[in-house]
Amino acid sequence: MVGMQLKDFDRYCRELLRSEEFESIDASRNGIQVERREQEIKKAVFTVDAALQSFEQAAELAADLIFVHHGIFWGRDFPLTGAQYRRVQCLLEKDIALYAAHLPLDAHPELGNNYQMAKALGLTDIEPFGWYKGKTIGFRGNLPQPEDLNRVLDLLAIPPTDCNAILPFGPSENRSVGIISGGSSRDVTQAIDADLDLYLCGEAHHSIYHLAMENGINVAAAGHYATETWGVKAMAARIAADTDIETIFVDLPSGL
Numbered sequence: 001m002v003g004m005q006l007k008d009f010d011r012y013c014r015e016l017l018r019s020e021e022f023e024s025i026d027a028s029r030n031g032i033q034v035e036r037r038e039q040e041i042k043k044a045v046f047t048v049d050a051a052l053q054s055f056e057q058a059a060e061l062a063a064d065l066i067f068v069h070h071g072i073f074w075g076r077d078f079p080l081t082g083a084q085y086r087r088v089q090c091l092l093e094k095d096i097a098l099y100a101a102h103l104p105l106d107a108h109p110e111l112g113n114n115y116q117m118a119k120a121l122g123l124t125d126i127e128p129f130g131w132y133k134g135k136t137i138g139f140r141g142n143l144p145q146p147e148d149l150n151r152v153l154d155l156l157a158i159p160p161t162d163c164n165a166i167l168p169f170g171p172s173e174n175r176s177v178g179i180i181s182g183g184s185s186r187d188v189t190q191a192i193d194a195d196l197d198l199y200l201c202g203e204a205h206h207s208i209y210h211l212a213m214e215n216g217i218n219v220a221a222a223g224h225y226a227t228e229t230w231g232v233k234a235m236a237a238r239i240a241a242d243t244d245i246e247t248i249f250v251d252l253p254s255g256l
Contacts, residue, residue, distance in 0.1 A: 006040075017104035027102075034091045036097040047232065050070055050071045058094075067100075126141040140191075149166060178198070183224060186208060188211060199219045201221050223255075
């Protein structure tokens, strides 16, 4: 199998995801976080979180690289001790490179978490939504026909019982939907300002309960993990289509 050099993989991902546009606002260190001795990449594992469990799975699959949404470095230096040391030790011993794409993979207008969920819902009139430090990272649009909350979640294959929280304070049937994945529940204020029926996010924060109730909006906090598998899966499929790299998605849900 003909692979791709790590530096070329980095260039490909940066250009595709427009990573440079997010450098000034993203705490994550997007790109190569841990290099490998052998530079050729033939097999890559894709998963949400950079954790020892993920790395051990990648090693069992004989992967050359692991692509994650949540990396191990976040805007400041971390001492390589304890769990952080064991993570890096595993990567170095197994010669696995670590690649991270955070906000670029939330905001991408084709492969991003938020667009992929909008696509799964069949939204029409899709447009950017959700400002974060001068950039939009989410999307909004309209359902083809009004749907209740359970049906919306069914379209995403997320059972209501798996959600962090459901706040059913809006209309019984939803037409307009705003989506920002992950820990974005406080951005419900933007959905309220846009007069949306439903705001779909990952985590639920206590402070939004009364905001949602008093403003008559539905909120589905469908899980941080569950709302951020979409972009990783899309990237795996895109890289498999564009290159000779074998890609494997590894599902390691946190339940949160």
